[in-house]
Amino acid sequence: MSDNEKETQVAEETQNTQATAENANDDRKSGRRSQRGEGRRGERRNRREENRGDEMLDRVVTINRVSKTHKGGRTFSFAALVVVGDGNGTVGVGYGKSREVPAAIAKGQLDAKKHLFNVPRVRGTVTHPVTGHDHAGTVMLRPAAPGTGVIAGGAVRAVMECAGITDVLTKSMGSATAVNVVRATVDALKQLEDPEEIAARRGLSVQEVAPDALLRERAAGIAEARKAREEAQAKAAAKDGE
Numbered sequence: 001m002s003d004n005e006k007e008t009q010v011a012e013e014t015q016n017t018q019a020t021a022e023n024a025n026d027d028r029k030s031g032r033r034s035q036r037g038e039g040r041r042g043e044r045r046n047r048r049e050e051n052r053g054d055e056m057l058d059r060v061v062t063i064n065r066v067s068k069t070h071k072g073g074r075t076f077s078f079a080a081l082v083v084v085g086d087g088n089g090t091v092g093v094g095y096g097k098s099r100e101v102p103a104a105i106a107k108g109q110l111d112a113k114k115h116l117f118n119v120p121r122v123r124g125t126v127t128h129p130v131t132g133h134d135h136a137g138t139v140m141l142r143p144a145a146p147g148t149g150v151i152a153g154g155a156v157r158a159v160m161e162c163a164g165i166t167d168v169l170t171k172s173m174g175s176a177t178a179v180n181v182v183r184a185t186v187d188a189l190k191q192l193e194d195p196e197e198i199a200a201r202r203g204l205s206v207q208e209v210a211p212d213a214l215l216r217e218r219a220a221g222i223a224e225a226r227k228a229r230e231e232a233q234a235k236a237a238a239k240d241g242e
Helices: 003-053 101-114 154-163 178-190 195-202 212-241
Strands: 057-070 073-085 090-098 130-134 137-143 168-174
Touching (some): 057 101, 057 154, 057 178, 073 101, 073 154, 090 154, 090 178, 130 178, 137 178, 154 178, 168 178, 195 212
Antiparallel strands (some): 057 073
């Protein structure tokens, strides 16, 4: 083989090697792009699914601006009172502070989710009359007939809506500060009990502890919930059949 032929062969091999390397780099880059895009899209999709699965009602009751005076001057921050609930008997209240309003609300939501508790209900109302106290705030709750609605002020209404109570009579007495009113409402809700709890504590039957009207309303509420659940299942089955 002559020297010219050897040089030509070496040049061709070099060109083929460079082309192969460039194709490999292109494939590697495209793979990275696709993986990066799929990862981001997957993260966003998972985040949306988590948000759908963790749907909670939240109400911002009040936002206060707090100022502090130091040697260097005066600083301002915000305090947010937030109520969080699922609208089906679970509610919590939180308080968050930050130098910006969105951050204060976010902290209040996290604090409220840490203090969730269950509220006994009968057909969308409280089980029995109760009065809650907190510092100078006093809130009274009374059961109401279906269709009455939430007869309450802004602070108490926010707690009732997040707890899923649709019919109730309330009266706020004493302090009108939103924090005291909300915490008094929470104290009243925590005092509510089911008839089974009272009967077990007293060693009696439910019929001996609870009045007949309450038992009838409770039976009607259970029947309505069962009927609604069956209708929802029937609609879902019909939709799947289509």
